[in-house]
Amino acid sequence: MGLGKRTDFGDAKYAGLDVPFSCDIVQTLESALQCGFDFVMAPLVHPRYRRPAPSALPRGTFQPPFTRSDLLLTSGQWSGQVVGKVSPWIDCDSASPALARDSRAALQQELAWAAHLSLQAVALPPPPQPLAAANYARLLNQALGSLASMALWLRIPAAAPAAAAGSDGDAGGLGGSSGSSLAGDPWEWWNQLRFLCHHNTRLGVVLELGADLPSEGSLLRWRGEPLKAVLVPTSIFQTNKRGYPALSKRHQEFLGECFRRGVQVVLSGAAQHAPPAPPAGNAAAVGPGGEVAAAAAVQQDSLRVYWEYLSYIFRKIEATSEQEMVEMGYRDYLQSPLQPLQDNLESQTYETFERDGMKYSTYEEAVYRCLLDRVPEEEAESRTTVLMVVGAGRGPLVAASLRASVRARRKLRVFAVEKNPNAVVTLQNRVVADGWQGTVTIVPADMREWEAPEQADILVSELLGSFGDNELSPECLDGAQRFLRPDGVSIPQAYTSYLQPITSHKLWNDVRAYDDVEHFETAFVVKLFKFCPLAPTQEVFTFEHPNRSHSIDNTRSIRLQFDCTPPGGTGKLRPWPPASSGLPAATCRCCRPLVCLPSWLCHGFAGYFDARLYKDVHLSIHPPTHTPNMFSWFPIYFPVRTPFYVPQGARMEVHMWRCAGQHKVWYEWAVTQPLASPIHNPGGRSYHVGL
Numbered sequence: 001m002g003l004g005k006r007t008d009f010g011d012a013k014y015a016g017l018d019v020p021f022s023c024d025i026v027q028t029l030e031s032a033l034q035c036g037f038d039f040v041m042a043p044l045v046h047p048r049y050r051r052p053a054p055s056a057l058p059r060g061t062f063q064p065p066f067t068r069s070d071l072l073l074t075s076g077q078w079s080g081q082v083v084g085k086v087s088p089w090i091d092c093d094s095a096s097p098a099l100a101r102d103s104r105a106a107l108q109q110e111l112a113w114a115a116h117l118s119l120q121a122v123a124l125p126p127p128p129q130p131l132a133a134a135n136y137a138r139l140l141n142q143a144l145g146s147l148a149s150m151a152l153w154l155r156i157p158a159a160a161p162a163a164a165a166g167s168d169g170d171a172g173g174l175g176g177s178s179g180s181s182l183a184g185d186p187w188e189w190w191n192q193l194r195f196l197c198h199h200n201t202r203l204g205v206v207l208e209l210g211a212d213l214p215s216e217g218s219l220l221r222w223r224g225e226p227l228k229a230v231l232v233p234t235s236i237f238q239t240n241k242r243g244y245p246a247l248s249k250r251h252q253e254f255l256g257e258c259f260r261r262g263v264q265v266v267l268s269g270a271a272q273h274a275p276p277a278p279p280a281g282n283a284a285a286v287g288p289g290g291e292v293a294a295a296a297a298v299q300q301d302s303l304r305v306y307w308e309y310l311s312y313i314f315r316k317i318e319a320t321s322e323q324e325m326v327e328m329g330y331r332d333y334l335q336s337p338l339q340p341l342q343d344n345l346e347s348q349t350y351e352t353f354e355r356d357g358m359k360y361s362t363y364e365e366a367v368y369r370c371l372l373d374r375v376p377e378e379e380a381e382s383r384t385t386v387l388m389v390v391g392a393g394r395g396p397l398v399a400a401s402l403r404a405s406v407r408a409r410r411k412l413r414v415f416a417v418e419k420n421p422n423a424v425v426t427l428q429n430r431v432v433a434d435g436w437q438g439t440v441t442i443v444p445a446d447m448r449e450w451e452a453p454e455q456a457d458i459l460v461s462e463l464l465g466s467f468g469d470n471e472l473s474p475e476c477l478d479g480a481q482r483f484l485r486p487d488g489v490s491i492p493q494a495y496t497s498y499l500q501p502i503t504s505h506k507l508w509n510d511v512r513a514y515d516d517v518e519h520f521e522t523a524f525v526v527k528l529f530k531f532c533p534l535a536p537t538q539e540v541f542t543f544e545h546p547n548r549s550h551s552i553d554n555t556r557s558i559r560l561q562f563d564c565t566p567p568g569g570t571g572k573l574r575p576w577p578p579a580s581s582g583l584p585a586a587t588c589r590c591c592r593p594l595v596c597l598p599s600w601l602c603h604g605f606a607g608y609f610d611a612r613l614y615k616d617v618h619l620s621i622h623p624p625t626h627t628p629n630m631f632s633w634f635p636i637y638f639p640v641r642t643p644f645y646v647p648q649g650a651r652m653e654v655h656m657w658r659c660a661g662q663h664k665v666w667y668e669w670a671v672t673q674p675l676a677s678p679i680h681n682p683g684g685r686s687y688h689v690g691l
């Protein structure tokens with residue numbers, strides 16, 4: 001039934017209950033559902049049933065069924081209401097050959113059983129030997145390769161338990177992890193397994209919360225990861241004044257954040273808070289003859305207060321705005337950037353642009369201020385300003401400019417230049433429909449070739465892509481500035497692109513799903529959602545208009561250096577092993593105490609732009625200056641072919657080139673620190689913008 005009626009948070013609406021094996025699964029499931037939970041997380045096999053591998057048994061040995069029958073539930077119940085749990089004793093990398101052998105056999109057996117039941121997902125215990133789980137990973141990888149659709153959720157503690165912090169497992173990970181200090185950071189356990197399983201998209205994480213949450217930075221890392229659920233033990237609830245369970249403020253905030261990101265919650269453990277007293281006369285609720293039913297019902301009643309609390313946190317998340325609802329379908333969805341120069345846009349694309357009132361009112365403000373600056377009050381009646389909208393589309397910038405002229409009480413003569421013959425039809429119709437006769441002249445032409453009958457005072461255009469110059473605004477405006485008066489103004493006057501490294505398992509995997517190099521060398525427009533920036537943005541390329549240089553060169557190149565300082569990252573060194581472990585301080589080769597900082601995985605770069613329309617009137621999707629309530633542009637994503645591991649504070653160096661040929665413009669990019677990547681998109685072989 002979900003935690004609440006709202007449907008704006010995807011799977012977050014669903015809550016599960018972690019149940020022990022010993023319970024009657026039929027009754028337990030029924031009680032959990034009655035209590036409000038949507039599914040149970042149940043052991044596949046009794047957690048203490050350690051059985052020898054069949055290969056270790058003498059031939060002909062009778063083997064009892066290793067678990068209960070599938071007939072207990074219907075296949076619909078197994079697949080829709082049960083998440084399986086793999087036995088916790090399994091240790092495929094154990095130093096004991098017998099345990100390792102039995103573990104491997106048991107893991108395979110349990111995963112096969114879960115697949116037989118058509119479970120949607122199976123929760124796996126954390127690697128018992130942190131950062132030394134190659135055998136475990138190998139079996140998971142094997143299973144992922146053969147399972148049709150079942151997901152594997154790796155359980156990872158949010159903060160390292162003391163035992164793991166004291167482990168001396170060595171990383172040597174393909175993800176770049178090295179040094180035993182990393183064993184104290186559970187994200188590293190996940191990262192190593194994820195690399196070993198080659199970033200498989202069906203491998204996800206269940207984060208186990210404890211009473212103490214790790215640093216903000218450590219929690220933020222999960223934003224870019226495939227976090228499927230958070231496990232909330234009843235033991236971490238405090239008791240509020242009225243005797244009800246409640247979570248600390250930090251836990252509440254983290255859970256709220258999880259819900260916002262579509263992460264489900266699973267309650268685990270027995271009730272630790274007395275339920276509110278039942279109304280008088282309700283004692284007979286436990287009917288005769290049903291001990292199990294009675295026990296389950298009592299348990300159900302006592303867990304209801306936790307469910308209600310989770311539901312309360314879910315429901316109190318601020319309402320999703322109408323615009324956010326519209327954008328929801330685009331979250332983390334890769335789109336090819338538009339090519340308005342090479343292609344002719346469709347009616348529905350223009351319609352989408354035109355819904356963005358903020359964009360046009362910002363343009364109106366820029367034109368308004370420009371008109372006031374250029375035409376003094378005393379010339380308002382006698383002087384007519386020539387304004388040309390180049391790339392007029394279906395006319396919204398013409399309309400915005402006319403509104404500005406009315407507000408400023410300055411006269412305008414407008415030319416609307418548009419090369420898309422279909423959009424020209426709309427413009428021509430609007431001349432009559434909107435009363436533009438005598439004021440607006442429609443010009444069906446490419447601005448780079450049109451011979452204007454007179455010079456313009458103001459050139460208004462919106463040829464901007466998510467990365468500013470990527471829809472070839474520079475090339476178009478350079479061609480159009482021939483008919484701008486020497487003292488004329490271009491709106492926009494300038495625009496700058498920005499870049500920042502990000503972590504986003506989903507985006508990178510979606511690019512990888514194309515299974516070719518081409519898509520790793522393509523920039524995508526995307527509404528970033530499950531991601532985390534790894535450093536503040538930096539400026540990339542700036543273009544100014546008009547460009548009066550003697551010879552115009554729109555090629556650019558830049559080297560950017562980012563220090564990995566994600567928001568919320570504390571930047572503080574944590575000694576390892578932690579003082580609480582009681583172990584002597586470890587030292588590295590150069591005899592300094594080892595430290596442990598959260599590390600990150602970089603999956604590529606997010607790009608944005610900020611355009612200066614006129615003086616201080618800006619149009620921006622650059623996060624620090626984003627124009628409020630403007631939704632015309634999503635950021636751009638430049639993937640990297642191989643994600644790279646970056647310790648917090650470490651340097652990342654990226655190079656970006658804007659290249660131009662006779663018929664196309666393209667970007668190339670490469671990482672040179674901490675590791676060199678191949679140069680992406682050499683010669684524009686995978687992705688270019690046609691001139």
Ligand SMILES: C[S@@+](CC[C@H](N)C(=O)[O-])C[C@H]1O[C@@H](n2cnc3c(N)ncnc32)[C@H](O)[C@@H]1O
Binds near residue numbers: 341394
């Ligand atoms: C991003 S759309 C903006 C349309 C409109 N100004 C708006 O805000 O809805 C860019 C428009 O410029 C037109 N365009 C692009 N390059 C052009 C060129 N060289 N000459 C004329 N029109 C061009 C495209 O056909 C498209 O209609």
